[in-house]
Amino acid sequence: MSAGSLAPWLLTGMGGVLGWGIRQSLPQHIFALAGRVRPDFWPDAPGIRLDLAAPGEFRAALEMLKPSVVVHAACMSRAQECADSPERTRQVNVLAVEEWLATTSSMGSFPLYVSTEQVFDGRAESYAETSPVCPLSLYGETKAEAEAMVLAAGGAVVRLPLLLGPEVGRGRCGADTAILNAVRAGRRLGLFEDEWRTPVAAAALGPMLWKIAAQRIPGVFHLSGSESVSRLQLGEIACELAGLEPNFDAVSAASFAGPPRSLKLNLENTRSQEVLGWEPPNLRQSLAWNSLTHR
Numbered sequence: 001m002s003a004g005s006l007a008p009w010l011l012t013g014m015g016g017v018l019g020w021g022i023r024q025s026l027p028q029h030i031f032a033l034a035g036r037v038r039p040d041f042w043p044d045a046p047g048i049r050l051d052l053a054a055p056g057e058f059r060a061a062l063e064m065l066k067p068s069v070v071v072h073a074a075c076m077s078r079a080q081e082c083a084d085s086p087e088r089t090r091q092v093n094v095l096a097v098e099e100w101l102a103t104t105s106s107m108g109s110f111p112l113y114v115s116t117e118q119v120f121d122g123r124a125e126s127y128a129e130t131s132p133v134c135p136l137s138l139y140g141e142t143k144a145e146a147e148a149m150v151l152a153a154g155g156a157v158v159r160l161p162l163l164l165g166p167e168v169g170r171g172r173c174g175a176d177t178a179i180l181n182a183v184r185a186g187r188r189l190g191l192f193e194d195e196w197r198t199p200v201a202a203a204a205l206g207p208m209l210w211k212i213a214a215q216r217i218p219g220v221f222h223l224s225g226s227e228s229v230s231r232l233q234l235g236e237i238a239c240e241l242a243g244l245e246p247n248f249d250a251v252s253a254a255s256f257a258g259p260p261r262s263l264k265l266n267l268e269n270t271r272s273q274e275v276l277g278w279e280p281p282n283l284r285q286s287l288a289w290n291s292l293t294h295r
């Protein structure tokens with residue numbers, strides 16, 4: 001089925017920072033939503049209740065909607081929460097993906113899976129779309145496992161870096177907003193000076209996802225920003241642009257007590273630039289984008 005057909009495109013994970021970003025640029029009239037709670041910023045698309053932790057619910061939703069495209073962004077994405085609840089993580093991040101692909105394999109539905117930089121261990125200088133995965137955390141492991149299933153089914157995998165964006169409700173916000181909120185509240189933060197990411201504005205991503213889905217382009221894409229920055233640099237530049245006085249302690253990621261963290265996650269965008277025309281924004285562009293699109 002093509003994008004112009006009546007079958008809807010189904011989006012999961014609409015309540016996250018990415019869901020907010022997609023909402024800014026995709027033609028919502030072709031979307032149906034599946035999730036646990038409908039966020040305020042998606043008031044109009046048809047919605048269906050879906051809890052990925054309940055086996056069979058994804059299958060029932062898919063059989064009812066028969067979507068021509070599924071953009072699957074929902075997952076358990078907090079590394080600590082995954083480590084604390086490994087069985088639930090496996091159900092939500094792996095078994096639900098297996099259920100999705102098994103159900104839609106005979107529908108001609110195109111699978112687009114949203115993944116993460118966390119499928120890499122952070123020991124290399126940077127990672128290409130062709131680099132073999134090597135996750136450190138359970139979160140990264142389950143995302144890598146799901147990626148492999150989607151690729152075997154002929155779908156697309158879009159790996160994202162740290163996302164920047166506003167508060168989107170239910171305690172969720174982009175990494176920049178989390179830092180700025182703390183500064184505004186007068187809290188002194190410790191920010192890693194030795195952990196590197198290539199962050200991007202969530203609002204920049206919609207047109208690229210739209211293009212992959214409309215043209216049904218299989219394989220792996222990276223959609224990251226052009227600049228590698230530490231969390232400390234992110235905080236300093238975000239404060240500068242927001243006109244706030246930085247209030248940070250520079251700390252080492254080695255001091256972090258939680259699940260293993262990948263130190264250097266620099267995503268290369270070679271294929272997405274060549275095939276999609278992705279123009280990776282630098283950090284200031286992404287931060288400016290957020291202030292423009294913030295509502």
Ligand SMILES: NC(=O)c1ccc[n+]([C@@H]2O[C@H](COP(=O)([O-])OP(=O)(O)OC[C@H]3O[C@@H](n4cnc5c(N)ncnc54)[C@H](OP(=O)(O)O)[C@@H]3O)[C@@H](O)[C@H]2O)c1
Binds near residue numbers: 162
């Ligand atoms: N945020 C980042 O910095 C980042 C970086 C790299 C990759 N990503 C990827 O981008 C995607 C979206 O991330 P995000 O940050 O926008 O989302 P998020 O804030 O982590 O929220 C997770 C989303 O998944 C949904 N979800 C979680 N458990 C669910 C369940 N049992 N049943 C149904 N839905 C469930 C949540 O629904 P509720 O609203 O009902 O809780 C929410 O919409 C993920 O695949 C993530 O791996 C994100």
